[in-house]
Amino acid sequence: MRTARKGLCQKIGIAQKVLKSVAQLERCSEDGIAMPKCGNQEIRKAGISRHGHQRWKCQACKRTFGEKNHRLIDSQTREKALQLYAEGMSARAIERVVGVSHNSVLGWVRKEVQGQALKTPDPAAQQTVEIDEMWSYVGSKKVLSGCGGP
Template structure:
């Protein structure tokens, strides 16, 4: 094993830290672990969050879905190619067949149907025959 700072082979074991073996370099005094755990989020998680934002999802909604802090997503947007966008407003939806427009169409249809219900005969109650 070599010291990551000076590259020396003169390293000794130096106890444990959180269940991992610690090492210390005799030459430079640096204490280190053999293998470090990666910190942060994967590139896939970052791409998914950026794609969600590009499709019009808000930062806090992305946080609720993915569990990644909205501040982290804001920083990713600023650092990405999408940094030129105004992040105070989500991007406008240009797709005419988006889910929101479909919901609007169904709401209009239901409103029209309920307004015409007074013209239909009541078929649910059987009429008594004399």
């Protein structure tokens, strides 16, 4: 009698979990949430991120994702930071003023000047070129570092 009751309780618990999962899948499909990579709408809640945002797990590809990327910084803030950098403000000062990481600022600067700085000048267009040992040293490096290179 006791084992039958225990078995019945386990079956009821499993049935309740299945019903809860089905209800959750229906809510997700009604909300229109879909996996960004595969577009599948069969998703389930997968906990909360360390920043308190809901995470989801796709049942088809088993990947997890959030509703939106909360790390994105709007383009106006990015443009303001680049303008301040072009005016001569240091990356750490921009970090304090604008409120973004100095690493983000330097990354934006690198992307902005990639392929523009340290280009080899066209010899036909130049009449006089003044270079020093630093230019030949930087030009001979395999990986250009700093804000002037990729």
